[in-house]
Amino acid sequence: MSQREWVAAAIRKIDADFNRSADTHLIPMDLPGFPGIDLYLKDESSHPTGSLKHRLARSLFLYALANGWLREGRPVIEASSGSTAVSEAYFARLLGLPFIAVMPATTSPEKIAAIEFHGGRCHLVQSACQLNAESEQLAQQTGGHFMDQFTYAERATDWRANNNIAESIFKQMADEPHPVPEWIVCSPGTGGTAATLGRYVSYRRHDTRILCADPQVSVFYDGYVAAAAGKPWRALTCEGGSRVEGIGRPRVEPSFIPTSVDAMVKVPDALSLAAMRHVTRQLGRRVGGSTGTNFIGVLQAAQWMREAGRGGSIVTILCDSGERYAHSYYDPQWYQRQGIDIQAADEQLAQMVQGQCPPVLPVCSLEPVNG
Template sequence: MNQLEILDAEARRAPAPRLHAFPLPAEWGVTLHLLDESVHPTGSLKHRTARALFRHGLRTGRIRSGTTVVEATGGNAAVAEAYFARLLGLPFVAVMPRRSAPEKIERVRGHGGTCHLVHPPLAIYDEARRYAEDHGGVYMDYLANSAQAVSAVSAAEDDVGRVLLDRVTPEWVVVGAGSGATSTAVGREIRRRGLSTRLAIADPENSAYFPGWASGADDYATGMPSRIEGIGRPRMEPGFTPSLVDLVIPVPDAASVAAMRILRDVTGLRAGPSTGTALWAAFHLAAKMRREGHQGAIATLICDDGALYENTYGNDAWLAAKALDPSPHQAAYPRFLRTADLETPE
C-alpha cells in the first residue's frame, strides 16, 4: 500500500460526524444544526485539513518517503499533522512558542511528533522555514497552503463542505476563519451545488477578517493575536476568499466562552471556544430571521472537543486573568429566547 492509499484507507475508517440539533423556540420556524467534527481521531476539524495537506503534498512531490514535515503551531493543526506523519512513517516537528502549555506539547508528542520550542512566539514561522531548510524537510505552512490543498480534494474525497451540505440545506452556514480553508471549502461547495445558502464568518476580537472584509482590503492587518484558539488572525491569510463570504459577524471573546457554556448546559455537548464564536453568530442570524419573519435552517460546526480546554476556557481563574467575563452574555441568552434579541447589557 503506497502512502496515498494509506490516506484513502484512513479516510474510509473515519467515523461519520453526527449532525446535532440545537433547540430554538418552535414558533420561530428556525432550526439550528451543528456538525460534530470532534469525532476525528485527533479530535478536531483540523484532521480533515491535515489529511488534505498530506495528500496534496504527496501528489505534488513536496512530500516523499522519509521527508521531515515541519509546522509552525502548537494547536490542533500540529496534533493532526503529527498523527498523519506517524501514519505515513514520516518525522514531524512542531515549532511552538516556548511558553506553550504542557498539555499542547504532550498532545503533539502523543502522536509521535517532536516539539521545537522558540521565543519570541512570532518567531515560530521563520524558525519553521529555517528548520525545514536545514534538515532537508518541508515546511507545511498550513496557514498559507490549507485552502489550496482542500480545494484540490476530488469529488471522491470528502471535505467538510460536502459532508455538511449532504446532511442539510440551510439558509446560512456559519464558520470561523483561521487559515480560511474551511470557509473556502464550504463557500465553493455552496456555489458548486447552485444553492441559495449564504456563508457567514464568525470573527473574534483582534482578528483582521471582519475589518478586512468590510473595507475590501485583502491585505488588512491588525497585528494583534486572537484570544480564541483556532480562529482569528492578525492578518488576512491567503487561503481566505472574501468573494465567497456573504457576511462577517464580529463576536466578543467573552460571548464565545458564554456560547460554549450554553451549548454544554442546553445539549450536553462540549466544544471549544471557536465553536462558541460560531454559535453566538448563529444566534444573531436566528434572531434576525425571526424578526424578519424568515424560516429555515442554520448550520455550523463543532470544531473540537471542549475537554481540551478544561484548564483554560473552562477555568474561571484563567478567564479572569485574561479579562474574559462570559456572565453578561450568558445572562442575555434567556432574553434572546423570549424576544429574539441578543443585545448584551453593559
C-alpha cells in the first residue's frame, strides 16, 4: 500500500470512529448562592476514552495524517500527564501504530493502566520539564513521530466549526433559558481548548467571555499577566509540576494564546480538590481534579455577574472521571502526604457555593469583568 493510500485509509477509520460516537452531555447543576445564574457542565468524560482529550487526540491524528507526518508501522510518541496519552493510544491502536507515552513518574496508576489497555507503552520520567526532550529523543531513536500536543493543540482543531467543543456547547444551549453563556470556564493544559473557545465565540460574534482557571503550580497565569501588561511572556517558567493532573504546566506552551482569553484566575490546589469533591457529591459520581479547578472559576464568574446585577448562564467542562484518581484525590492518605487540610478547604468551599464568601483569587483580565 502506498503512503497516500495508507493515509486515506487511516483518515477513513478515524471518520468512521467519529460517526459511531454520540456527542457528550450538557448537565445542569444548581448554584444555590447565585439565583438567576444557570450552570451547565459539558461532560467530556463520556467520550470513548473518558476525557476531553479524546477530541484533541482525534484532531492531532488527523492533522498529522494530513501533513504526512505519520507512517505505516512507525510509532507515535506523545508527552502527556495521562489523559491525552490514553486517547492517543486509542487512535494509534485504531490505525495499527505503536504508541509510546512519555509521562511524569507521578502519573496515577489508573491512567498508566488505561494507556496500556489501549496497547500503548509508558516511558516514565522524573520531571515534567523532561517530557518534550525525552519525546524528541525517542522519536529520533525509533523513526517515529512526536505528536507534540503542547505545540499543535491550538492549530490542529478546526475552531470555526466541525463539531469542536465550542460549536457543540452552543448547539446544546440553543433551547435553554439563556442560550448564549455569559462565561465559558476552562483550565489550561495545552491552552488549545481555551484558544478554540475564544476563537469560536469571536468568529460567531457571541458576547460570551472565556475565563481560564490555572492551578496552583503552573506558569500560564503568570504568562497571561505578563502578556496583558505588554511584557515578554513566552519564555516564563516555574518550578515543579502541577498536582492537578492534566492541567497546568511549568512553561508557557506554544498553544496558549493569551488574547483568546478574557480573564484568568489562579486557584489553590486545596480549593480545586474541595470543589472536585463538591461536584462529585452533586452528581453522584466521581470527577477529576481539573473539573474542580473549573468549578472555582465558575464561582468567580458567578460572583462577577452578581456584582454587576446580571443573570444568565455559565458553562464549564467536566474534563474526566474521578475513577482515574482512586490512588490520589480519593485517598485520604494522599492529602496527608501533600499537607492539604481537607476540612478547612471543604468549609471554605461550602461558604463560596452559598454565596457567603466571595472567591479571593489572583485575577487578571484584558477588560473589566463585572461591567
